[in-house]
Amino acid sequence: MxxxxxxxxxxxxxxxxxxxxxxxxxxxxxxxxxxxxxxxxxxxxxxxxxxxxxxxxxxxxxxxxxxxxxxxxxxxxxxxxxxxxxxxxxxxxxxxxxxxxxxxxxxxxxxxxxxxxxxxxxxxxxxxxRFARQTADWIEEQRATGGWYLGEARWLGSLYGPGSRSAYAASPWRREKGGLWDVGPHVLSVLVPVLGDVTWLRAARGPDDTHHLVLGHASGASSTATVTLSAPPEAAGASITLHGAAGRVDLPPWDGAxxxxxxxxxxxxxxxxxxxxxxxDARFGLRLTELLLQAEHDAKTT
Known part of the structure; x- marks a missing residue:
């Protein structure tokens, strides 16, 4: 550049x-x-x-x-x-x-x-x-620590859940593409820098727009991720947990956007x-798009 x-x-x-x-x-x-x-x-x-x-x-x-x-x-x-x-x-x-x-x-x-x-x-x-202070520092720390064996991620949004009053529910692209494309990038933006690029991927559909992903990473670790925008509001929340030689660590809460x-x-x-x-950067953004397309395709054929 x-x-x-x-x-x-x-x-x-x-x-x-x-x-x-x-x-x-x-x-x-x-x-x-x-x-x-x-x-x-x-x-x-x-x-x-x-x-x-x-x-x-x-x-x-x-x-x-x-x-x-x-x-x-x-x-x-x-x-x-x-x-x-x-x-x-x-x-x-x-x-x-x-x-x-x-x-x-x-x-x-x-x-x-x-x-x-x-x-x-x-x-x-x-x-x-990647930019909220608490989570950005945590990602850097876990990347430096290494030795991870498994990652588990869940991002359960309730945008389309019963009783949702979210201003974002009117967004046509979110309605069409669902949680895989809206919150999937958040999960991948943490798993990829910590565990390495995705070397293989499997995906399956759950209820509504829910997708379950299983990912293999360049470090040899594997991870799972569940993403949706249709969870009941009582079930909403996001968590990412890593398991490895350093023990078990959880993504910390973060401040507003x-x-x-x-x-x-x-x-x-x-x-x-x-x-x-x-x-x-945009090149990483392209990689996320490629992975989401792969997941979308795999979920349709499973």
Missing amino acids: AHHSLPDRPRIGLLGTGPWAARTHAPALAAHEGVEFAGVWGRRPEAAAELAAASGTRAYDDLDALLDACDAVAVALPPDVQAPIAARAARAGRHLLLDKPLATTAGAAREVVDAAEEAGVASVVFCTL ADAYGRAVDALLAAARTGTPHPC
Whole structure:
């Protein structure tokens, strides 16, 4: 990756206006002292105007005009809208703070990777657990410890569970792709750096959108993961446990996403300034997409 000189306070534009953009991205960008929140663009101009007003920045009706006005973009769009727009932003020389999953096809994800690498721009995919202070430190610690034998992960969301009132339940891509694609990236973003890349994978369907995964890793360890968005609210929760020579360790609780998002902004700026790719970059995002596609395919044929 080329070393890019960035201004002292780089300008970041936000692409997207949904609940995730309004609750996490916009407040984190507005509060971040190291960047200037340059503006908001969305597919619904009235939503962009409202979010920009609430965040003390300006709305853009034209995507290219916003790209011209910033050094980097933060993307809060559905994966299959995100990927081509991210590639376009990269080709315009803008650094990329992306959402997970990067895309739901390998081709679209690869287009982002290629565009970023050709333009020499930095990229970070916001997998919350890799940036929330408590979990990021824990992942690093377990990676350094090594000697793991088994991993067990469960991420039971209740977005579509009985009585759910979540603002995210209206999201069409989540409804279509389910927990495998929405929370699967979180689980894999922890298991892969600690246990090594996935060398083989099996998947089976459970109730509703539930998927059970069995993974083999490059370290020789294996892991299991269960993901869903349809659990009863009483059963919701996330846990990741590792078993190995060091004993048994559990992923610690973590703070809200806004603090983690601020740290993802820091990570993007560091990657842009040093030219050293972040481990959770677009290339890692592509790998997650490949694994999720494999799991989806395997579950359909089991």
